[in-house]
Amino acid sequence: MVTNELTTPTATPLQVARARGRVRGRLILLGPAFVAAVAYVDPGNFATNSAAGARYGYLLVWVVVVANLMAMLVQTLTAKLGLATGRSLPELCRERLPRPVNRMMWVQAELVAMATDLAEVIGGAVALYLLFGIPLLPGGLIIGGAAFVVLALRSRGFRAFEIAIAVLLGVIVLAFAANLLAAGSDPGSAMAGLVPRLQGTDSVLLAAGILGATVMPHVIYVHSALTRDRIPATDDAERRTLFRGQRTDVLLALTAAGAVNLAMLLIAAASFRGGGPVGADSLEGVHAGLGQSIGTAAAFGFAVALLVSGLASTSVGTYAGEVIMQGFLRRRVPLLLRRLVTLVPALVVLAIGLDPTRALVLSQVILSFGIPFALIPVVAFTRRRDLMGNLVNHPLTTAAAALVAVLVVALNAFLLWQVVAG
Template sequence: MVTNDSPVVPPLRTARAPRPVRGRLILLGPAFVAAVAYVDPGNFATNSTAGARYGYLLVWVVVAANLAAMLVQTLTAKLGLATGRSLPELCREHLPRPLNRFMWAQAELVAMATDLAEVIGGAVALYLLFGVPLLPGGLIVGTASFAILALRSRGFRPFEIAIAVLLGVIVLAFAVNLVTAQPDVSDAAAGLLPRMQGTDSMLLAAGILGATVMPHVIYVHSALTPNRLPTEGEAQRRVVAKGLRVDVLIALGVAGAVNLAMLLVAASSFHGTSIPGTDTLEGVHAGLATTLGTAAAVGFAVALLLSGLASTSVGTYAGEVIMQGFLRRRIPLLIRRMITLLPALAVLAIGVDPTRALVLSQVVLSFGIPFALIPVVMFTRRRDLMGSLVNRRATTAAAVAITAFVVALNAFLLWQLAA
């Protein structure tokens, strides 16, 4: 049995060293990979559309979704650390085979919906920046994601750093646009009061939720934390668990700020104006050029492109984690990339409105959230699996409340759309 006086392995010794910056950095990384999926092109579409149509009305949805995401990703990271296995692997081991197959099928659909948003968003960005037609742009984005994925062959650190750098550029672009837009602080604060304006605002709220608490990244995050740092016993696992919580708070705090900035910029620049088409990505780009200047429009398009490239890499990795975990099977990365590209390329080829496709894809993601959340809550409350990292009762209650809210929101949407 390992006690608090047991020798600490080198990575943990570094993390606990008196040099706080270097030590904390070793424990950071997995949540930044997750965070880039929280600022993917689907977020651009849902948040910008919400701000342009409803002003500051849905600020509370963005904030609430991000707080929920912090809790969910903390549980997910802790699950991988405590068990040494990803969420799909745990589902395969503990769920009946028919249910496990169903879970795999819906998870693959969720991953494909994710890739749809990311490739379309990147293609739109290439069109806005360089005039590249959407279909060739989708092919370019899908192919370019291989360069980022290739970094995984060198270990987890280069991949995490590359994703964090891309996230940093996205943050910078929206920070500049937010300062330039100068949104009304009092109106933004009033947007923290929960309220809706009809079914369309509910649809956008579900889209924001699906674009923030993303099912595929729940699977990914659980696969990034097992065996990342060698640990021996509960004492050392608690050290790493504390670092993972900090990782989540920083990374998702940054992602949440970007999401909020997207909505605030659109609300202050477009809501109540006569600028046309500002509920589309192309319209937002043109509108920013009109209201804030060319630099703001270019910054938006560059951030959109980097978001598409980074998030589609994470999405492809998610598909690998899903198949390997639920079915214990692998297919070559090139074949998987081609399969997941097909829906996005089909949408681009037939001329469906890209922004509409992005928003609807995020609604699909919202319907996939309960199937990822429920197993996370089930497993993290089991002491036989989690050891000392088992959930407290309050934590489980909060996670159950989030899951219940998502299920209720989706049921209401189905009822409204069918009426």
């Protein structure tokens, strides 16, 4: 007997996702940028933005806004790179760059990872001290270990990890929204702060710190891996659909992160500028000052947001370290060993008693020096049609991204000259 079998084409992963319904089909495209966005509101941002508001009032509002717009552009390009090539940025660097250059890129990326962990662990440790009186060194150990709990969600699939990180980001947004409403602000002065200007070398240092805390090198690496690993595209039409989803993802996530960063500065400016308590440009001083000027609830909300930020961002940072090692060297290191290597500098800072806020601000300056090493390859790769196909950059997009890279390099060169000149 001869039978004719009708075969039904197998649905693609994107078709399966969209078959879940109009709303769920769109929501499934969101998530990677929210993981990246947590790094944009890590404890380093608390330190730099609060210090900027406490010292200079609304002067550096424009830096926060410009840095966030730059971050949107950078993360869009990074997400597109992973989607179009099926490779993370470190993998492309290993495949496309000379071996000595690739090794140099890996070394600086590891230093960036250490500076990132420094900010996240110290910030979380300070939060535990403010909330429960736990000494800084044990607090740092607790934060470092707690990251494994969040990272364990990755074993249940990418959605569980993304949702957990998005929820933690939501807690931070709500805490600062409530504190901003309670603190109030001067709309006229805030609008005047949109006019670009600086006041002396210290304001330049803080501006570089804000930039380093907002445009984060390690999530430039990790975002490409997040989009690479998510929903594979089978043709150009699906790539365009996925990229539209990623643009929406970046817009929503980075708008939320930018609002938090701006709220940090506005709260400090409204509460402390020209009359705040002594030490209001430190995390402990901000916590105490909020309690005095707004109320105990505001101080509690600040500390909770700082704790959540440290926990979420150190989890993302550990994942980024894994992407960096695997991509640049094609090596896998046990997660525990990887965690210990990046954790040590933070624990040393806590053990020897260095000022936590000063260490946080300086860590963000280190991060700003790492931005060009991640950003320039992104710009170079995303302008190549042989790599990107129909998702290749428009010439205006490449020009804008190149301008961002030039500005970052120029700012870092100025800072280096200031240090050398004393």
